[in-house]
Amino acid sequence: MQASTSPSVRPRGSRAQAESLLTRLRLPVIGAPMFIISTPALVIAQCKAGIVGSIPALNARPKELLRDWIAEIKETLAAHDAAHPEAPAAPFAVNQIAHRTNERLDHDMRVIADAEVPIVIVSLAAPADIIGAVHGYGGLVLNDVVSARHARKCAEAGVDGLIAVCAGAGGHTGTQSPFALVPEIRQFWDGPLGLGGAIGTGRGIRAARILGADFAYIGTSFIVADEANAQEEYKDMVLAATAEDIVMSDKLTGVKANFLRPSLEAQGLTAAPSAGSQPGLKAFGEEGASAKAWRDVWSAGHGAGLVQQRAPVAALIETLRREYESAIG
Ligand SMILES: Cc1cc2nc3c(=O)[nH]c(=O)nc-3n(C[C@H](O)[C@H](O)[C@H](O)COP(=O)(O)O)c2cc1C
Structure with a gap:
């Protein structure tokens, strides 16, 4: 039987869960995790500006640094919330590469569970022990996927949300068109769904939602952010591309x-x-x-052509928010 015609999996992730996460964001965006580039400074700035910020666990080197980084993110965001109860920060996420070649996986999961990181984004299929550990403290597991078959497998494993990484994405990329993958996943998945791949404008975020996604998953646009850990030459190259x-x-x-x-x-x-x-x-x-x-x-992804300016994260997100508000479908 074709995956697209088989019955809905009974997802753990529900519409209500997506809605409750969305109400905590100023803009329906997850700042995607980027190897080397994402540091606590970038994540904190993204969360303060009202989008989910995320960091690959592997960016913290040596591995003992991960505990300090997560503590720094939590403390800074808690202080922000105390000072700005009217505009609390968005939740943050840590990215785990769930592959047997990742020798730090157990260590990093212990740190994540001890700190009760609100969202864990898993690349490759999420193993049951990761899902169990995160659910054990009430966190959410999102899994990035590049095909409907992959999405179904993750949904059946019990993740809370899926992220469709489509053609033109920065980093490890999907190859499918979002116009195919998002509706194909929506045939069996009602829970939270993100879409990544060359989204670099507020209009693009709006388009992702019209297509059926809840969130845009954006990496490339943030490489040029002041808070991003990329060399000047790298930022210039993205701007020129x-x-x-x-x-x-x-x-x-x-x-x-x-x-x-x-x-x-x-x-x-x-x-x-x-x-x-x-x-x-x-x-x-x-x-x-x-x-x-x-x-x-x-x-970088195809969205490099949309990157207009170097700026602090807050200004980049404000531009996206204005564009998103004015691009009513
Ligand atoms: C420089 C760079 C590094 C990345 N590193 C990671 C990573 O460590 N883990 C991961 O899951 N995704 C990684 N990604 C992929 C992003 O999380 C995301 O899927 C992608 O950036 C979305 O597409 P966009 O770049 O077109 O916005 C990386 C992307 C870039 C551009």
């Missing part, structure tokens, strides 16, 4: 991801299948071709 400057390759990490072409070329690399087509550049896999994804070769 258009969607044409983004190349998708699975050669750097083994999984399809989007990268800024100028950052590849700066390392003497090309994503073209035959190196001969671009003299002077080596193809991945060719002898002498090496560079570290994320650190030396920089990632």
Whole structure:
């Protein structure tokens, strides 16, 4: 039987859950977790401005730093709420890569559970013990997915929300059109649903909601934020880029991801299948071709072409909010 025609899974995530999370946000957006780039400064600024901020657990190095980072985020947001009861901060999230190659998984889960992190975003399928641990203290588990089959598997595992990562996303990207994936997931999933992939305007956030998603999941637009941990050259490259400057390759990490072409070329690399087509550049896999994804070769999604200005997070979110309010469908 086709996944799209099989009966609804009885989701743990419910419409009511999505609504209750949404009422705590100024804008229906999750600031997506970004390797290296997301630090407590970025997360705190996103939450204060009223969107969910998130951080990959793996950004805290050594691993012992994770406890301090989460404590810093919690204390700063609690102080903000005490000073601004009329505009409390949005909840924050920690991202876990649920793969056996992640040797820190158990350690990081203990820290997350001790601190009762409100939202855990799991990449790859969420194992039952992670879901159980987060539900044990009343937290929410969101799972990012790239296909309806993947979404169904996560829904059946008991996650509270799904995030459809579609074509053109920064980092590890999906390849499906949001116009296909969101309605396909909605055939069996009524719970909270995010959509990521090249959303960089308030109109885009509105479009995501009209399509059937509850939240936009936005990474690339925040690379240029003052609070983001990216080099100046990286921020400039994102500002100068258009969607044409983004190349998708699975050669750097083994999984399809989007990268800024100028950052590849700066390392003497090309994503073209035959190196001969671009003299002077080596193809991945060719002898002498090496560079570290994320650190030396920089990632961004198709939405790089929409990035207009460097600014503090609060100003970027205010622009999105104004655009979102004026783009009534
Ligand atoms: C530089 C960069 C690093 C990323 N690192 C992670 C990561 O560590 N974990 C993760 O789940 N997603 C990561 N992502 C993906 C984002 O969480 C999200 O799916 C994506 O940014 C959404 O698409 P957009 O960039 O077009 O807004 C990364 C994205 C970028 C641009």
